[in-house]
Amino acid sequence: MRPGHRLRLAVNLLNGSTLAGILVATAGGARVRPAGEGLLAGSGYRLPLPAASAFCLGNVLVTRLGHAEFTGNARLFRHEARHATQYACCGGLAMLPLYGIAAAVSWVLTGDSGARNVFEQRAGLADGGYTEKDLRPFLRALPTRPESASRNANKSSSDPQ
16 A cells, blocks of 8 residues: 555544544445555445435445446546545545535536535546536626736736835
8 A cells, every 4th residue: 555545544544534434334334345545435325315426434435336336437436535535634524514615615606516616626527427517607797807907906016106
């Protein structure tokens, strides 16, 4: 296992997010097994929420798919593994409200909770089955400050008087 994977494993064990992942996966009827890179896959998740085909809690990648189907889907597995690293960087379960805020902002901007969600973007939108979305029409219609005006404003504010 690579050093970065060991560090992610240790941090997510210490911050409790991996334990939470094991509990949620088990409560959802998933079978939890090693999946490589210090990660666990909880395959066969049956609860209705969240509706996604896969999600992550700590170092546990929870999925409705079978174990071989999930671990064999390199793009989706890699996407969820990136989320495991995000848990470590965010201090564990603190990622849940941060993710919720990012999803809400994305929904306000685009009508889609993933398209402009910073966590999904950094995990690889396409790898997770997400697509880019344009801003909502009312946001696209807002006036923008011309670049030349902003450059002139910055220049004049820095000029000595």
